[in-house]
Amino acid sequence: MDIPAMRTNFAKAAATGDEAPLYFYSHLFLSHPETRQMFPVSMAHQRDRFFAALGDVVTRVDDLDALVPILQQLGRDHRKFGVLPAHYPAAGASLLATLEHFDDEWNPELAKSWAEAYDVVATVMIQAAEEAAGSPPWWDADVVGHERRTVDVAVLRIRPHTRYDYLAGQSLSLESDLRPRLWRYYSPANAPRPDGLIELHVKARDGGPVSSALVRSVGVGDVLRLGPPVGHLGLDPESDRDLLLVAGGMGVAPLKAMVDQVARQGPPRRVDLFAGFRTEDQVHDRADLERLAQENPWLTVTLAVSDDPTSELAQGPVADVVLRAGPWTSREVCIAGPEPMVAETVSRLREHGVPPNRMSSEVFAPSRPGPSVDGEVTE
Amino acid sequence: MSSAASSTGNADRGLTPADLQQVRFSRASMLHPGYVESEVDRVMHRAAEGLSRHIAEKAQLREQVRTLQAQLDGAPASEPPSDQAVRILASAQQTADNYVAEAEAFSRAVTGEARAQYEEAVRLARENAGAILQAAQEAAARLTGPAPAGSDAGGRTVAELEERVAYLKAFGQACRTQLRSYLEALLSDVEHEWGSADPGALPAPPRPPAQRSAPEGEQDRPTTFVANTAAEDPAQTSATS
Numbered sequence: 001m002d003i004p005a006m007r008t009n010f011a012k013a014a015a016t017g018d019e020a021p022l023y024f025y026s027h028l029f030l031s032h033p034e035t036r037q038m039f040p041v042s043m044a045h046q047r048d049r050f051f052a053a054l055g056d057v058v059t060r061v062d063d064l065d066a067l068v069p070i071l072q073q074l075g076r077d078h079r080k081f082g083v084l085p086a087h088y089p090a091a092g093a094s095l096l097a098t099l100e101h102f103d104d105e106w107n108p109e110l111a112k113s114w115a116e117a118y119d120v121v122a123t124v125m126i127q128a129a130e131e132a133a134g135s136p137p138w139w140d141a142d143v144v145g146h147e148r149r150t151v152d153v154a155v156l157r158i159r160p161h162t163r164y165d166y167l168a169g170q171s172l173s174l175e176s177d178l179r180p181r182l183w184r185y186y187s188p189a190n191a192p193r194p195d196g197l198i199e200l201h202v203k204a205r206d207g208g209p210v211s212s213a214l215v216r217s218v219g220v221g222d223v224l225r226l227g228p229p230v231g232h233l234g235l236d237p238e239s240d241r242d243l244l245l246v247a248g249g250m251g252v253a254p255l256k257a258m259v260d261q262v263a264r265q266g267p268p269r270r271v272d273l274f275a276g277f278r279t280e281d282q283v284h285d286r287a288d289l290e291r292l293a294q295e296n297p298w299l300t301v302t303l304a305v306s307d308d309p310t311s312e313l314a315q316g317p318v319a320d321v322v323l324r325a326g327p328w329t330s331r332e333v334c335i336a337g338p339e340p341m342v343a344e345t346v347s348r349l350r351e352h353g354v355p356p357n358r359m360s361s362e363v364f365a366p367s368r369p370g371p372s373v374d375g376e377v378t379e
Numbered sequence: 380m381s382s383a384a385s386s387t388g389n390a391d392r393g394l395t396p397a398d399l400q401q402v403r404f405s406r407a408s409m410l411h412p413g414y415v416e417s418e419v420d421r422v423m424h425r426a427a428e429g430l431s432r433h434i435a436e437k438a439q440l441r442e443q444v445r446t447l448q449a450q451l452d453g454a455p456a457s458e459p460p461s462d463q464a465v466r467i468l469a470s471a472q473q474t475a476d477n478y479v480a481e482a483e484a485f486s487r488a489v490t491g492e493a494r495a496q497y498e499e500a501v502r503l504a505r506e507n508a509g510a511i512l513q514a515a516q517e518a519a520a521r522l523t524g525p526a527p528a529g530s531d532a533g534g535r536t537v538a539e540l541e542e543r544v545a546y547l548k549a550f551g552q553a554c555r556t557q558l559r560s561y562l563e564a565l566l567s568d569v570e571h572e573w574g575s576a577d578p579g580a581l582p583a584p585p586r587p588p589a590q591r592s593a594p595e596g597e598q599d600r601p602t603t604f605v606a607n608t609a610a611e612d613p614a615q616t617s618a619t620s
Contacts, residue, residue, distance in 0.1 A: 026468040030460035042479035043472055097459060151497065151562060204566075206494070207487025216567060281501070310509065 001113045003062055009110055010058050013102040014051060020102055021047035028094040035090060038081045040181035054095075061117060068124055073230070075125030079137035080173070080183070080227040083129070088122040132228075139164050139226040141174075141198070146219050149284035152204040153250075154215040155189075158224055159196055166192060166229035168257035169334070169362075173227035174200075176210065178217055183227060184210040187336075187364075189253035189285075191261035201253040201284065233334060233362040235261065241332040241358070242270040246322055246345050248337020249277060251364045252285055255336055256292075263296060271299045272325070276318025276341065279308040319345040329353040335361040399426065489569045497562035501555060508551030515544050 013020040025043055029036045039046055053074075060067045096114055100106040141164070145157030166172060168191040173183045189199040204215035218224075233254055235243075243262070245255040252275050262271055273293075277283050283303055293301040304314040304321040314321045318341060322328070333354055335345050342361050350356060402422055404414030519540045 022469045022473065023465055026465045026472060027460055030464055030468055042476045044476040044480060093459075101462070151494070151559065151566070204490075206490040207483045207485075209483065212486075212490075310505065 001061075001116050002109065003113075005110055006061070006113050006117065007058060009099055009103050009106070009114075010055070013099055014055060016102055018047060020098055021051045023101055024050070024094055024098040027097050028091060031094060032087070032090040035087060038083065038181070040179075057121060071121055071124040072128035075128035076132040076228060077173075077230070078125065079129050079132065080175075080225070082137070085126045085129075088126060092118045092122060135228070136162065138175075141224050141226055143218055143220055143222045143224060144197070148215070150282055152215060153282075153284040154202050154204075155285065156200045156202060156214065156218070158198050158200065158226075160198070160226060164192075164196065164198070164226060164229075167234050168192075168261035169233040169235065169254045170229040170231040171254075172198075172229045175225045175227075176213055176218060176222070178213045178222075179210045182210050185230075187231070187254040187257065189256040189260075191257050191264050193264075199253075201250055203250050203284075231362070233336060233360050235334070236332060239332055240267040240269050241330065243272070244322070244328050244331040244333045245271065245273040246318060246333070246335045246337070247273070247275040248318055248341035248345075249282070249364065251275075251336030251338070251341075251362070252289070253336075254362065255334060256285070256289070258334060259292060259296075259299060262298075263292075268298065271296075272302070272331075273299065274302045274304060274318055274322050274325075276304045276306060276321065276337070278306055280305050280311040280313055281308075283313075317341070317344065319348045323348055323352060326352060331358070333359040335359065337364055339363045339365060486569055490566060493562055493565040493569065497558060497565075500558045500562075504551060504554040504558060508547065508554070511547050511551075512544060515540060515547060519544075 025039075025047065057067065057071075060070075092115070095118060096111060099114060100111070103110075139160045139162060141158040141160040143156055144159050145155075147155045149155055164172075166188065169187070171185040171187045173185050175181065175183050186200045186202060189201055190197070200214075202211055202214045204212040235258055243258070245258060247255045255273060255275075259271055259273060262269060273289070275283070275289065283305075286303065289301045289303070293299050302314055302321060302325065304316060304318045305311045306315075306317050309315070316324075318337075322345065328349065329352065331354065333349060335342050335349075337345075342363050346359060346361055349359060399422075404418050407413055407415050519537065522540065523537055
């Protein structure tokens with residue numbers, strides 16, 4: 001494999017912007033029409049992602065130790081799209097055709113290098129998919145509860161038909177028949193329960209096809225499809241330190257799941273949950289959070305508003321409210337919320353003296369349709 | 380003739396190579412040297428039959444191999460699509476993408492605007508309610524402050540004022556509820572528009588989940604760009620206007 005030559009060649013295709021992925025998918029769909037139905041109607045986002053992912057792979061192709069786990073995850077995750085081993089050579093042929101089309105200096109050696117590289121990638125992905133064959137490629141789940149909490153937030157309760165294992169703090173991807181082939185990530189707001197119920201908090205994004213449908217169109221009795229769980233926000237299983245959980249807006253969900261996990265599985269520890277919102281109207285899960293705090297003597301819940309002077313809740317950005325209530329230096333900390341809030345809270349707590357290795361955080365943003373090669377599920 | 384030779388008379392079994400190797404013909408007679416002609420003829424006849432059967436069978440098999448091979452070559456390793464075809468599909472896809480993006484942008488703009496209006500309306504209502512309450516409280520303080528003298532100034536009792544405060548509170552609440560349902564109606568309108576601009580939400584009936592386990596089985600579900608009503612709307616409006 002001549003990696004520098006491959007990178008030069010890839011740069012030529014990548015420099016065309018949308019052209020190269022457009023060519024790739026058109027080539028793939030013409031030579032293998034059966035693959036078209038695995039993709040959404042609008043391919044615009046898909047194209048961005050495909051070449052970005054391929055670029056990541058090309059950048060790391062000489063660092064197999066880092067690349068292999070990423071590819072394995074991708075391979076497992078692709079099962080939910082209905083990808084079969086036979087589809088890999090098809091995509092490979094179209095990829096080579098695309099790289100050839102945009103490079104005047106294409107030659108047989110380059111073709112050979114790319115074919116080899118693609119073969120490695122495909123083999124790793126196919127193997128990972130085969131090893132995961134013990135679990136279903138996706139899970140069907142019934143919507144058994146749907147509650148509008150605010151103008152644009154709904155809380156859904158879903159029940160997978162078969163057992164669905166995940167960890168508190170992880171995310172799952174889901175697809176609805178109302179918006180076929182558009183997969184989005186959401187975090188369960190509870191730890192796994194014996195009855196299998198999963199609670200999801202969904203905020204309708206302006207113009208967001210899936211989130212709007214989940215909030216305003218999906219109802220009890222509808223079926224959603226779930227992909228395997230992903231994500232790195234989680235509790236250190238070795239630790240029984242007291243917890244500080246800081247949520248902004250929809251970031252409440254994974255942190256509520258952690259509270260639930262402590263309640264169900266222990267170990268016994270103090271938990272202080274802070275949840276910041278813009279206005280009091282937007283506190284979408286107030287009753288349940290207050291119920292939890294009342295039922296569990298080890299839990300406190302503090303709700304804060306940053307832009308609602310008449311509210312009687314704690315006032316100010318949630319990071320301020322947290323720091324007013326400290327000290328937190330001995331805690332294990334989890335933070336979830338929108339990007340500025342997470343960045344602010346992490347840096348303030350670091351100044352406050354919480355060691356970075358005891359803080360985990362996840363940015364909640366409009367979900368991206370598939371995890372990046374780094375496993376990130378938001379943009 | 381030996382038993383081997385006579386066994387060739389078994390028409391069903393045909394002539395085996397072993398039969399031919401083991402065949403022994405009887406001497407004809409002292410007058411006619413050589414084998415009995417009829418026996419030789421019979422064996423030769425069977426041999427010919429067997430051979431022609433094999434040849435026919437072989438031709439048939441070769442034909443079968445050829446058609447299977449053609450199927451194999453034809454299906455996956457078909458001609459790569461021409462550049463022209465790729466370009467046509469690419470531009471069709473781009474057109475579809477643009478319509479979907481436009482519909483999404485439209486939905487985003489309308490929903491965003493509706494939300495801003497709602498928040499502004501709620502804020503104003505709250506401020507108004509707050510101001511009214513405050514004014515009422517001040518009035519109440521004025522009335523109750525200078526004790527009995529003030530009570531006949533406005534001709535109102537404390538109880539009346541309290542009643543008025545409660546009324547204003549309820550009024551504020553009602554305003555909020557109404558504004559909220561107004562906005563939700565707006566949002567559902569937007570949703571509806573989005574839904575009809577979304578090809579995925581159109582007639583194609585949702586496939587039952589069970590069918591997904593066999594992706595090949597879904598090939599008959601065509602992906603049509605025609606189903607994109609967003610593509611039709613502008614044409615219709617321009618035709619009518």
